[in-house]
Each structure stands twice: as C-alpha cells, then as structure tokens.
Amino acid sequence: MSDIATITAAPIGSFTAEVFAAHLASLGDAPAWWLERKRAAYATFASLPLPTRTNEGWRFSNLSGLQLAGFKVERVDPNGQLLASPFGPAQLNFINNTTVGDGAGARAELAARGVLVTTLSAALQSHPDLIREHFMAQPQKLGSEKFAALHAAFVSDGAFIYVPRGVEVPAPIVITHAASGSGTAVFPHTLVIAEENSKATVVDHFVSVSDIPHSALRTPQFACGANDLYAGHGAQLTYLAAQNWSRDTLSFQFNSTVVRRDARVQSLNLHLGGRQARHESHSQLQAPGAFSEMLALTVADGEQEFDQRTLQIHQAPNTKSDLLYKNALRDRTRTIFSGLIVVDSDAQKTDAYQSNRNLMLSDDAEASSLPGLEIQANDVRCTHGATSSRLDPGQEFYLQSRGIPKAAADELLTFGFFEEVLSRLASEPLHDALHQLIKTKFKQ
Amino acid sequence: MSCLEIQNLHISIGDKPIVKGFTLTIASGEVHAVMGPNGTGKSTLAKAIAGHPDYTITSGDVLLDGRSVLAMEADERARAGLFLAFQYPSDIPGVSIANFLRAAVQARLGEGEDLDATAYYKRLYAKMDLLKIDRKFTSRSVNDGFSGGEKKRCEILQMAMLEPRFALMDETDSGLDIDALRIVADGVNAQRGGANSPGILLITHYQRLLDHIVPDHVHVMWDSRIVKSGDKSLALELEAKGYDWVKKEFAAA
Numbered sequence A: 001m002s003d004i005a006t007i008t009a010a011p012i013g014s015f016t017a018e019v020f021a022a023h024l025a026s027l028g029d030a031p032a033w034w035l036e037r038k039r040a041a042y043a044t045f046a047s048l049p050l051p052t053r054t055n056e057g058w059r060f061s062n063l064s065g066l067q068l069a070g071f072k073v074e075r076v077d078p079n080g081q082l083l084a085s086p087f088g089p090a091q092l093n094f095i096n097n098t099t100v101g102d103g104a105g106a107r108a109e110l111a112a113r114g115v116l117v118t119t120l121s122a123a124l125q126s127h128p129d130l131i132r133e134h135f136m137a138q139p140q141k142l143g144s145e146k147f148a149a150l151h152a153a154f155v156s157d158g159a160f161i162y163v164p165r166g167v168e169v170p171a172p173i174v175i176t177h178a179a180s181g182s183g184t185a186v187f188p189h190t191l192v193i194a195e196e197n198s199k200a201t202v203v204d205h206f207v208s209v210s211d212i213p214h215s216a217l218r219t220p221q222f223a224c225g226a227n228d229l230y231a232g233h234g235a236q237l238t239y240l241a242a243q244n245w246s247r248d249t250l251s252f253q254f255n256s257t258v259v260r261r262d263a264r265v266q267s268l269n270l271h272l273g274g275r276q277a278r279h280e281s282h283s284q285l286q287a288p289g290a291f292s293e294m295l296a297l298t299v300a301d302g303e304q305e306f307d308q309r310t311l312q313i314h315q316a317p318n319t320k321s322d323l324l325y326k327n328a329l330r331d332r333t334r335t336i337f338s339g340l341i342v343v344d345s346d347a348q349k350t351d352a353y354q355s356n357r358n359l360m361l362s363d364d365a366e367a368s369s370l371p372g373l374e375i376q377a378n379d380v381r382c383t384h385g386a387t388s389s390r391l392d393p394g395q396e397f398y399l400q401s402r403g404i405p406k407a408a409a410d411e412l413l414t415f416g417f418f419e420e421v422l423s424r425l426a427s428e429p430l431h432d433a434l435h436q437l438i439k440t441k442f443k444q
Numbered sequence B: 001m002s003c004l005e006i007q008n009l010h011i012s013i014g015d016k017p018i019v020k021g022f023t024l025t026i027a028s029g030e031v032h033a034v035m036g037p038n039g040t041g042k043s044t045l046a047k048a049i050a051g052h053p054d055y056t057i058t059s060g061d062v063l064l065d066g067r068s069v070l071a072m073e074a075d076e077r078a079r080a081g082l083f084l085a086f087q088y089p090s091d092i093p094g095v096s097i098a099n100f101l102r103a104a105v106q107a108r109l110g111e112g113e114d115l116d117a118t119a120y121y122k123r124l125y126a127k128m129d130l131l132k133i134d135r136k137f138t139s140r141s142v143n144d145g146f147s148g149g150e151k152k153r154c155e156i157l158q159m160a161m162l163e164p165r166f167a168l169m170d171e172t173d174s175g176l177d178i179d180a181l182r183i184v185a186d187g188v189n190a191q192r193g194g195a196n197s198p199g200i201l202l203i204t205h206y207q208r209l210l211d212h213i214v215p216d217h218v219h220v221m222w223d224s225r226i227v228k229s230g231d232k233s234l235a236l237e238l239e240a241k242g243y244d245w246v247k248k249e250f251a252a253a
C-alpha cells in the first residue's frame, strides 16, 4: 500500500491512507479484485483536487461546504435502533454501512422466484461477475469524480437486487440506509439489475438517527452514496429514493441508469435532508425503444443547498427521456439545477424533454437553472425549459377564505405544485408514503 | 341569532375608491338580494368583507355579532363564520377537492383534535349527492378544468360542508343551466330554515334565481351604494323597467 501513502497532495480530509487501510482490513474475505478496485479508487480520490470556481460542473455550488474533515468511518451503530420505514417493512436495513435486522422472511419469498435481495458483501461471494459488470460501470461525467471515487473506495456494504428474466415483483423492495452518531460517514450503495422483461420497484430510504431525542436532525454527518440501475431488454424498473439525512449532513448521491432496448426506468428522487446535498444523475439510453423518466422533488428550508446535475444521454435511435425536477424553496435556501441532454450522432428520432420548475416560497431563496443541449443527430425532438414562480395570491386567498390558515394554505399549494410529479407514480401506496414523508418536513 | 352589520363601508383598490358608503344589516336566516349594474362594486364589497388583501377599507366597519372583523385575516373571518361564494372561483391544480375541504374542516377543529376521516367522507358524499355532483370529483383538482356550472356547484358544496353563519354569494347563478340552477338553489335552501340557518347576501343580475331562493329583501345598488330597497317585487319591477328607471329616480331625488 506504499503507493497510496505517496499520493496525498490533494485534500483528503478525514479519509487518510491510514483510515483507508483500516477500512480494507475490516472487509474480511472480500475478493482480491474487489480490493484492487478499491485501492485504485482510493488513489483516484486522493489524487484529484477539490472542485474550484473554474469547474463548470460546480457553477453556483457552495464550494466551501465541501470540506471532508471531521468525519469517521463508523461501522458500529451506537444506538442499535431499527427504524420503521415510511414505505413499509424494509427487506434490507443498513446502519453505518453495516447490515442489521431481519427482513429475511420477505427475502426468502422472493428468492423462491429467483429474485435476489441481498447485501453487496454477500453478492461479492455469490455473484461476483454481476458486480464486476454493473457496479459503477458507467463513467462519472458530472463533476464529482473525486467523491464518486471516495464512495468506491470506502463502500463496505449495500443492497444487491437481481430480478431474473420475465419475473415481476409486485410489491416494492424497500431498503433503509441509516447513519447514526455524530460525525459518522456512510457510503450507501444500491445495485439493481432488472433482466429482460422483468418488472420491479425499488425504494431507497436514507435517514439519520440519533440516541438523543429530537437531535437526529442536527447531527453532522457525511453521506456519499451511489446507485446503479440496469434495465435489460423490455424491463420495467421503478426506483424511488427518499433522502432525509440530518440537516447538518454533507450529502452526495450518484446515480447511473442504463436502459436497454424497449426498457423503461422511472426514477423519483425526493430531497429533504442535508445541509448541502448534491445529486448527480446519468441516464444512458443504450438501445432503441429505451425510455428513462427522471423525476425529482425537493423541499428546501433553513439554509439548505440542493445541487442537482443531470445527464440524459441518448446513444441509440428512437430513445426517449423525460425529466421533471421540481423544487420548493423556503427561507434562505438555494437550489441549483444543471441538466444536459446529449444526443449521439446516430441517435435519430430521439425524444428528450427536460424541465426544472422552482416554487419560490421566500424572497431570500435563490434558484439557479442551467439547462443545456448537445445534439449531434439532425432528426430529433428536444425540449427544455426552466421556470421560477411564486405562489399565486388568488389561490392563496381562495384557500384562506375557506378558513385555512396561510401556512397550511401554502403547504397545500406546494403539494399542488408537487402533484404533477407525484401523480406520475403508478403506485398509490408509494404516492401516499411520499406525501406523508414530505409532510413531516413542513411540521418541523 | 347572529347579525352581520355592514356600516357605511368605503373600499379602495390602491388609490381608487370603489365602494363609497355601503350599509346593510343581515340577520341569520335572512336572504338579502343585491342587484346592480356591472362595475358598481358588488364583487369588491363581497371580497373586501371576506378579507381580500388587495382591498383597503378606508372607513366604515363590518361587525359580526357586534365584533369588528376588519382586523382579522381572511382565514380567521372564515372560521368566525363568513363564507364567500366567488363570482370567479380560482382553480388550484394538484390539490384535490377532498384534500382541500379536509384542510378547511380540519382548520375548524381545536388544537390537537383530529378529523374523523370516515365521518368526513360520509358527510362529503351526502352533500355531493344532494348537489348531484359525481363522487369522482373528490379526487379532481379544485376547479381545474371545471365547467362554469361545475365551479358554481362546487362553491355551494363548500358552503354546505363549512356551514357558515353568513354567506356572500356572488353571482352563483351565472353559468348555471336551468336544471343546475334548481339544484344549486335546492342546495342553498337545504341549508336554510333550521336553527343554524345562515344569513345570505345574494348578488345576482337575474330575477330568475330569486324564484328559487326567495329573498326577504331586495336592494338595488347604484354608484357603489344602496339606492333602493324593497321586497321581492322590486326585483320584478327592476327586470321590467331596467336600471334607467333607478337612475332617473335617483337623479331626481
């Protein structure tokens, strides 16, 4: 490991070579190729600089909030409490990068149909080839190469979901990723492989816990997560991620979605938590008929910053992508949306749509929008747009004239604004669970 | 027995005076029809009483059971028992009728008191049936894509659910077909008569409505104040003679 020690010119904060060595040592019987990969990832992380003002991919971001010091890679849970998920019982629970609790009953039922819902560490033993093929296999293109490498270096466990050909899983597969304790760094991962003509829904729930009542919201933490979604020929995958980390968390989340022929992926990211939360999403439409629907909702309050960067990459003809990101900004918050539609030269008949809508609930909030197109083909339909608006005073008065207090009226109108996204979900229970979860943010 | 007193009310929009001294007292159970030409300030009056922030009351007062409501926000006035059926109801995309009315009912409950959802839906459906509104409407967004008549029916549904002590009904008959007019009138009449019979200020241009909701008093508004009052025969007379008649009489006086 001498090679690692020598390349620490760039800022690494708490994630020193010693900490990394200890992390590797904690992994037990992980395969050699996996350890090798992690070493390479650590080298990348340690060699890359932190983003600077000149990085186009970090325009408008609060760079001073990206400090990596003051965190510890914790694998034990000081609280030992299992959280109830708002999305129903979780099949997999992780606290501080470690799998806890049961969920085995539900998993066994699925296993009988060939559906694997297991941990990444277990799958490294049982299905190494699938991990080799799909784990962070696509390039990071949106600016967070350093942090994505940090994730790859320190990821110790996560969810591994494999849905075999032709199998439909009716109920959502729910995974809880919790961070517990002050200063804790977590590296959640979810890998979903939906094979040919399969159908499944996967829900990731990210949450902070604390042993001190009511302080979970104020616990400084570091979350650096990633998910890989793969939809094979004709597969239909719905992916929901609800990010509700503490308000003092620095959060990164990297997504890569691969959509094959005639497959459809619908993803919805809900952003509630974090002091500063960056989300990067890459949708790769690799074969004709592929469709990726990318949805996001954000409720920002206090001084939160939500930074969302997206890529819709059309690599084959007759592919479709449809992005709708909606942010509601209160208090002194900031949101950034930067979205790029890329159409390769042979991706004729591409149908790409991108829309970012911001609801300004405060005069002190600031929403930035950077839509972009990079089109090589000539027969395409690409539309993009961004808007920022305030609540309509006529609507507010209408609600108030029915006795609804202003705060409740504004909350209702915000939900009205969100409904365009929420109503895209086919599942009513998931729609309602998201609604309830968003409601908790208005109560705080 | 409740009482809504509108006392010498002057209302401005910005610097522009719109209503210049409107006075009327309505007791619960009474129906007062107000008729008057376009632009005379009827909607302004109704919205200002309901607490619309764009309208400034420059002098006069509005008393609900002797207490001024002018310092209250619109939502407080509503919870105190005022209701405005809008001439032009707002549409609210993404907010369902069910959730909207639920929030309005919830707002009338005490701190920590939770709405009984089963009882709420039972009541809601009963009122919808009465107004012949399809139950499917509960999941539709408030007024979004509603026809003119559907909007007006929906206003009366809200009134039925919220049981106000005083209702200001602004041209609730406009946009209604003949059958709908009867249904809406029946819906309003169903709320009257009992111990909680609301006082109603009924703004309309057409005597037709007054055949269904029979007024105790009819007032003619001209140049933003009441210039003539009478019983329901005044509405008939007005329909026959037109506003020119009032104008002449008013000018002569």
Ligand SMILES: Nc1ncnc2c1ncn2[C@@H]1O[C@H](COP(=O)(O)OP(=O)(O)OP(=O)(O)O)[C@@H](O)[C@H]1O
Residues within 6 Å of the ligand: B013, B016, B018, B036, B037, B038, B039, B040, B041, B042, B043, B044, B045, B087
């Ligand atoms: N926001 C506004 N700014 C300026 N003038 C306004 C505004 N709203 C209303 N007015 C004016 O105030 C006057 C009264 O309007 P109002 O809507 O109260 O009349 P109305 O009696 O209800 O008429 P109608 O019978 O046509 O409904 C009109 O001249 C109108 O143009």
Ligand SMILES: [Mg+2]
Residues within 6 Å of the ligand: B042, B043, B044, B087, B170
């Ligand atoms: Mg009017």
